[in-house]
Amino acid sequence: MIFTGWAFLFSSLLEVGAGPVEKMAGGFTFGRRTDGFPYPLDEVDKLAEEAVPKFEAYLKKNPSKSGCTLETATRRKEWTDLSVPQREEYIRAVLCLQSKPPKLASKAKYPGALSRYDDFVATHETYAMELHSTPHLLPAHRLYIWYYEKALRDECGYTGYQPYWNWGRYAADPVNSPLFNGNMSSMGGQGLPSTYPGVMQPQYKSPYDKIPPGGGGGCVTEGPFKNMTVSLGPIGTVLTDVPKNPQSDGFGSNPRCLRRDVNKYSASVTFANYTYALIKDSKDVDTFQKVMLGQPEKNDWGVHLGGHYTIGGDPGGDFFSSPGDPLFWFHHGMIDRIWWIWQMQDPEKRMNVVPGKPKADDKVKLGWFAPDALTSDLFTNIGGFGGQFCYIYD
Ligand SMILES: *[C@@H]1O[C@H](CO)[C@@H](O)[C@H](O)[C@H]1NC(C)=O
Ligand SMILES: *[C@@H]1O[C@H](CO)[C@@H](O)[C@H](O)[C@H]1NC(C)=O
Ligand SMILES: *[C@@H]1O[C@H](CO)[C@@H](O)[C@H](O)[C@H]1NC(C)=O
Ligand SMILES: [Cu+2]
Numbered sequence: 001m002i003f004t005g006w007a008f009l010f011s012s013l014l015e016v017g018a019g020p021v022e023k024m025a026g027g028f029t030f031g032r033r034t035d036g037f038p039y040p041l042d043e044v045d046k047l048a049e050e051a052v053p054k055f056e057a058y059l060k061k062n063p064s065k066s067g068c069t070l071e072t073a074t075r076r077k078e079w080t081d082l083s084v085p086q087r088e089e090y091i092r093a094v095l096c097l098q099s100k101p102p103k104l105a106s107k108a109k110y111p112g113a114l115s116r117y118d119d120f121v122a123t124h125e126t127y128a129m130e131l132h133s134t135p136h137l138l139p140a141h142r143l144y145i146w147y148y149e150k151a152l153r154d155e156c157g158y159t160g161y162q163p164y165w166n167w168g169r170y171a172a173d174p175v176n177s178p179l180f181n182g183n184m185s186s187m188g189g190q191g192l193p194s195t196y197p198g199v200m201q202p203q204y205k206s207p208y209d210k211i212p213p214g215g216g217g218g219c220v221t222e223g224p225f226k227n228m229t230v231s232l233g234p235i236g237t238v239l240t241d242v243p244k245n246p247q248s249d250g251f252g253s254n255p256r257c258l259r260r261d262v263n264k265y266s267a268s269v270t271f272a273n274y275t276y277a278l279i280k281d282s283k284d285v286d287t288f289q290k291v292m293l294g295q296p297e298k299n300d301w302g303v304h305l306g307g308h309y310t311i312g313g314d315p316g317g318d319f320f321s322s323p324g325d326p327l328f329w330f331h332h333g334m335i336d337r338i339w340w341i342w343q344m345q346d347p348e349k350r351m352n353v354v355p356g357k358p359k360a361d362d363k364v365k366l367g368w369f370a371p372d373a374l375t376s377d378l379f380t381n382i383g384g385f386g387g388q389f390c391y392i393y394d
Helices: 006-013 043-061 084-099 116-126 128-132 137-156 272-281 285-293 302-311 328-344
Strands: 074-076 191-193 217-220 391-393
Touching: 043 272, 043 328, 084 116, 084 137, 116 128, 116 137, 128 137, 137 328, 272 285, 272 302, 272 328, 285 302, 285 328, 302 328, 328 391
Parallel strands: 074 391
Antiparallel strands: 191 217
């Protein structure tokens, strides 16, 4: 059994609204629920708010060429900041994408791509190195999420934007959170109990060398994704009872259930104070990325790994196939959000840097999935990607 996962793969890769709105400083509003809402602003939300006036000042000096401003930017909201009908609209759009035929992944090479949703999974599996190596990790995932949001809107009539998962809100009890409680307006529940042994983290010292099992690991039998068919993969880390893919590259058809281990041990490193410290204490972008991904020498799993293994299971626990769990987009949305909050702490210095100092003509190349994109054009969510990025996180 090999349960290595992200930390190991990264260490090798990196070398190569409903309710009323609150008025914000600068006259712009954050769409947070205030009507009997159970989640007060946490210290990360406050950092985001405090940084907005700085960002506004930065944009005055450096207006986006495409005319995107804080006022015109669309808002990606936290899951619970959406009303229940908005959550249900989002879920319908994801199910719609899963019901449409693939259009990008070639049938010959990817017999396991059964749906339009699987186009995205196949992309992450095929271009994993391109997506995760330095300097691409942050900008390439930003682009990838943007394409997903666009598909939900353009192809499935979704009228909102990609929600994110503020980990800290649910870290104490993820299974009973509005994301994972298994009701029809959640993103599905815990997997059935299984013999899941937990996730080994061999580069960490005991007791941090293992994320203990969270009580699931089996099929998700509640909520909107209980009938979901996972087909591509697995490729990397897998649970023992997941059938092997018939193709050695993992692209064969391997229909199976969605499995999860919603895991409070993993979630325990995603309380708001961890994210706050990551943003406040990372003085440069290399430190930000490194601490976010985890530091074995400090027994620190990091919020990236913490969030991924709060979902766990199959395909959520598989480095290559993880976007096959619809919560992937929420998790990486939060990563994208905190990158933005980190940038906003000192926008003049931080807007245009990523680890690894890419050359001016460096591109993110996602092959058959999308045209090559200039890496340096993906650094700002306000006006990046030729003006097509124009969003902020509420
Ligand atoms: C699901 O649970 C959330 C959180 O408790 C709640 O707000 C929502 O109304 C529930 N949805 C349904 C369909 O019961
Ligand atoms: C799952 O499939 C069954 C059988 O087709 C159907 O009755 C049920 O409504 C489906 N549930 C969901 C949440 O899609
Ligand atoms: C966050 O708070 C918890 C509980 O108070 C504490 O154990 C942990 O060390 C804190 N983490 C950081 C990074 O401050
Ligand atoms: Cu990824």
